[in-house]
Amino acid sequence: xxxxxxxxxxxxxxxxxxxxxxxxxxxxxxxxxxxxxxxxxxxxxxxxxxxxxxxxxxxxxxxxxxxxxxxxxxxxxxxxxxxxxxxxxxxxxxxxxxxxxxxxxxxxxxxxxxxxxxxxxxxxxxxxxxxxxxxxxxxxxxxxxxxxxxxxxxxxxxxxxxxxxxxxxxxxxxxxxxxxxxxxxxxxxxxxxxxxxxxxxxxxxxxxxxxxxxxxxxxxxxxxxxxxxxxxxxxxxxxxxxxxxxxxxxxxxxxxxxxxxxxxxxxxxxxxxxxxxxxxxxxxxxxxxxxxxxxxxxxxxxxxxxxxxxxxxxxxxxxxxxxxxxxxxxxxxxxxxxxxxxxxxxxxxxx
Amino acid sequence: xxxxxxxxxxxxxxxxxxxxxxxxxxxxxxxxxxxxxxxxxxxxxxxxxxxxxxxxxxxxxxxxxxxxxxxxxxxxxxxxxxxxxxxxxxxxxxxxxxxxxxxxxxxxxxxxxxxxxxxxxxxxxxxxxxxxxxxxxxxxxxxxxxxxxxxxxxxxxxxxxxxxxxxxxxxxxxxxxxxxxxxxxxxxxxxxxxxxxxxxxxxxxxxxxxxxxxxxxxxxxxxxxxxxxxxxxxxxxxxxxxxxxx
Numbered sequence: 001x002x003x004x005x006x007x008x009x010x011x012x013x014x015x016x017x018x019x020x021x022x023x024x025x026x027x028x029x030x031x032x033x034x035x036x037x038x039x040x041x042x043x044x045x046x047x048x049x050x051x052x053x054x055x056x057x058x059x060x061x062x063x064x065x066x067x068x069x070x071x072x073x074x075x076x077x078x079x080x081x082x083x084x085x086x087x088x089x090x091x092x093x094x095x096x097x098x099x100x101x102x103x104x105x106x107x108x109x110x111x112x113x114x115x116x117x118x119x120x121x122x123x124x125x126x127x128x129x130x131x132x133x134x135x136x137x138x139x140x141x142x143x144x145x146x147x148x149x150x151x152x153x154x155x156x157x158x159x160x161x162x163x164x165x166x167x168x169x170x171x172x173x174x175x176x177x178x179x180x181x182x183x184x185x186x187x188x189x190x191x192x193x194x195x196x197x198x199x200x201x202x203x204x205x206x207x208x209x210x211x212x213x214x215x216x217x218x219x220x221x222x223x224x225x226x227x228x229x230x231x232x233x234x235x236x237x238x239x240x241x242x243x244x245x246x247x248x249x250x251x252x253x254x255x256x257x258x259x260x261x262x263x264x265x266x267x268x269x270x271x272x273x274x275x276x277x278x279x280x281x282x283x284x285x286x287x288x289x290x291x292x293x294x295x296x297x298x299x300x301x302x303x304x305x306x307x308x309x310x311x312x313x314x315x316x317x318x319x320x321x322x323x324x325x326x327x328x329x330x331x332x333x334x335x336x337x338x339x340x341x342x343x344x345x346x347x348x349x350x351x
Numbered sequence: 352x353x354x355x356x357x358x359x360x361x362x363x364x365x366x367x368x369x370x371x372x373x374x375x376x377x378x379x380x381x382x383x384x385x386x387x388x389x390x391x392x393x394x395x396x397x398x399x400x401x402x403x404x405x406x407x408x409x410x411x412x413x414x415x416x417x418x419x420x421x422x423x424x425x426x427x428x429x430x431x432x433x434x435x436x437x438x439x440x441x442x443x444x445x446x447x448x449x450x451x452x453x454x455x456x457x458x459x460x461x462x463x464x465x466x467x468x469x470x471x472x473x474x475x476x477x478x479x480x481x482x483x484x485x486x487x488x489x490x491x492x493x494x495x496x497x498x499x500x501x502x503x504x505x506x507x508x509x510x511x512x513x514x515x516x517x518x519x520x521x522x523x524x525x526x527x528x529x530x531x532x533x534x535x536x537x538x539x540x541x542x543x544x545x546x547x548x549x550x551x552x553x554x555x556x557x558x559x560x561x562x563x564x565x566x567x568x569x570x571x572x573x574x575x576x577x578x579x580x581x582x583x584x585x586x587x588x589x590x591x592x593x594x595x596x597x
Contacts, residue, residue, distance in 0.1 A: 002461040002467075003458055003461035003462040006450065006454060006457075006458060006461060007447070007450070007458070010447065010449040010450045010454065011449060013449060014448070014449035299445075300447055300448075302445075303441075303445045303446075303447060304447075305406070305430065306404070306406060306433065306439050306441075306445070307433070307434065307439070307458060307459050307462065307506075308430050308431065308433045308434020308435070308459060308462045308463070309430060309434075309462065310426065310427040310430040310431070311426050311427065311430070312427065313430070313462075
């Protein structure tokens with residue numbers, strides 16, 4: 001074994017350039033593939049992890065306030081066997097707001113939700129900056145919305161829904177696990193399931209909803225991750241127990257998760273493809289170098305055999321001479337790939 | 352004296368080559384002998400050496416070295432046999448260029464599994480004995496031919512082989528260096544080392560060997576024991592070979 005290592009190490013020393021090429025190629029390949037695999041893994045795991053940490057809603061149901069009362073909604077969690085729930089929160093869907101800013105006027109559409117705290121038994125909101133609303137005239141937006149529309153703390157948004165056009169000052173940015181950045185792309189679409197949410201105090205909702213459109217939102221969580229069929233079954237139960245037209249819409253965690261993964265999929269596939277390509281390229285380089293080494297070292301192989309190396313030991317010494325720089329490449333590449341994956345993996349799904 | 356090498360009706364032919372390289376060669380080499388295998392180019396000297404070393408296998412006949420029938424050994428066992436029993440000195444030294452002198456000498460000991468400390472001590476002792484201890488950390492490319500051949504001799508002797516095989520050990524050296532190397536080999540033989548020397552140099556063979564076996568066209572033409580390895584007149588040997596070739 002010592003003899004094999006002696007010969008292999010001497011070979012590495014002698015062929016410094018080839019060894020460096022192997023180190024670099026394998027480092028790049030292993031680094032890229034580690035990054036790709038990490039991201040692929042993280043693309044699935046962190047959403048679920050953050051979803052659990054923030055007690056994300058498995059099912060969100062939008063009710064028409066004209067047809068149901070909060071009292072009636074109180075019994076809905078038990079009817080579907082929900083393990084926890086939050087709401088009902090008064091909501092106004094598709095509220096048009098505009099912002100007066102030095103670089104011009106911008107218009108947005110938001111689903112406004114009346115909520116007096118970011119905490120609760122379900123759908124906890126993580127405040128990324130600022131604070132929660134404490135008085136009428138304040139609003140908390142999602143970080144995704146703020147970034148997409150360049151809205152910052154202290155900015156004033158004017159509601160165009162009512163004639164008095166109340167002004168809402170942005171006091172906080174929240175991370176909502178039930179919404180992805182993708183949703184902000186749909187901010188101009190009138191949709192209760194796709195527009196970004198924003199939060200105000202519940203008592204202000206009635207003023208903002210003057211002229212109609214007031215609804216309630218409730219979120220439900222189940223003991224384990226529900227399937228599409230289970231969620232459909234839950235919705236069926238609601239519809240059976242409430243008056244027709246009481247439910248104006250719903251959304252599930254499955255849609256949000258799919259959106260999040262779709263958001264990252266292209267980059268991940270690209271990285272993985274590049275990683276595999278780099279690995280194949282480095283493998284080809286290594287094979288080329290091995291063949292070159294064998295041909296160039298034909299004389300040395302003969303000497304080794306005459307000295308008493310077995311055929312297996314001759315092969316082992318050649319393989320070891322390639323493996324030493326390859327391992328060095330892996331030792332650099334894998335941690336580097338893992339380190340590069342960190343910024344992505346520490347990113348919150350709704351950031 | 353015991354017989355160290357026994358060749359019985361050995362023949363060797365290569366695929367595609369016309370005729371036999373060795374034909375019905377029978378030869379015994381006793382323990383402690385310095386035997387020179389002599390003959391012109393293509394006479395089968397190196398083939399004979401390769402068969403005795405187990406590097407090549409005979410087409411017919413039997414090769415026994417130190418009691419082992421080499422035909423019965425697998426490649427791996429042959430390799431282990433070589434590292435334990437044989438030492439090689441080649442015409443072009445065949446040192447591994449990417450190892451230092453000391454590493455080259457230590458390599459067979461490492462293969463044999465000798466502990467590092469005694470192996471190193473033996474290597475240093477050999478290098479000192481061969482007057483090249485100060486070159487231990489040099490690479491072969493920086494040494495003269497004579498120095499490289501001394502390193503090769505040290506490497507061949509590190510495992511205290513039963514048989515030292517020397518294939519044209521002076522072929523790539525100038526006269527002075529060649530003479531030094533041959534005196535070294537002869538000195539080892541005086542200390543009891545069995546040596547099988549292959550050479551086409553009649554003068555060298557007769558001056559240093561105790562026995563000269565002449566091969567021509569794959570057959571033994573002459574097998575002479577020289578009394579006390581005393582030098583024979585070169586002219587006699589030359590005449591003898593010329594007669595044989597006729």
